[in-house]
Amino acid sequence: MEYNIIVAPDLEVLATEVAGFIPMGWKLKGGILEHMDGYAQQLVRYPGAVARAQRKPAIIKSRRTKWIE
Template sequence: MEYNIIVAPNLEVLATEVAGFIPMGWKLKGGIVEHLNGFAQQLIRHPGDLKRLQRRQEPSKQNKQRRTRWIE
């Protein structure tokens, strides 16, 4: 299991940075924590989630290859 903590000076920047990690298989864990330097959010990812994410992306690549073939 992997953990990641995002720290940002305000909530808008925190939301932007966290949104970049969501497509990579990360999920939110807990709530937003306020501290002296701003705000923080913890993310979590299981190794199996990454494998499932890769499997979902592979069929879309195959579909694109089928569309580019010439019809004889």
């Protein structure tokens, strides 16, 4: 099992960074952590997810996100 932590100065940048890891088999773990330098999100990937991501090329779609203010 692999772990990864993404750190960004604001929520919009964090969402963009995390979205790049999802097609590679990463999944969100826990909630968003707020700290002095911005925000962080932990990701986890299991060994089987790596093999599945390499077999099937991910179709990258542009997604629109709606932020709640």
